[in-house]
Amino acid sequence: MGIFDFFMLNGAINWDAISTISTTILTAALIGITWWYAAQIEKRAKKDRMQEEMDLLISPLYSKSHSELKSIFFMKGSPGYYDSGRNREQAYFQFWDNVRRYQYLGPDYLHSALDIYFATKSHTVGDNSRDSVYDEAEKKLFKEIERRYSELQKSM
Secondary structure (H helix, E strand, O other): OOHHHHHEEOOEEOHHHHHHHHHHHHHHHHHHHHHHHHHHHHHHHHHHHHHHHHHHHHHHHHHHHOOOOHHHHOOOOEOOOOOOOOHHHHHHHHHHHHHHHHHHHOOHHHHHHHHHHHHHOOOOEOOOOOOHHHHHHHHHHHHHHHHHHHHHHHHO
């Protein structure tokens, strides 16, 4: 009895056996393709999430922490009032509002560094004083920004 005898029944082709085997093969192929597609979607979603984090959180923090305006954006107090019409104050508040809005995109260590930094900030307008607690929080924040920026650059 040969391997192909399975496909014969009383001298005729056994269509039930052929359909069962072909259905099994096609189902296995469909499962494989679906698994591959799901893996591709997951990979794309992860990349999109990292890109969103870079665009909305890390890149603005990194650029401001390395710019000439660092002393304006990273000061203990604020340069002016929230409802001020001056561009400098509006840029300051818009920047930090966006950081708070997109803080959830960052990893826990950056989230923690931001929370500590916000806790050490003064609510006094024009407060550009420095103390060891604020300096340490700012230093830690800059370190974590650098760390995450490097991680995202390597991953993307």
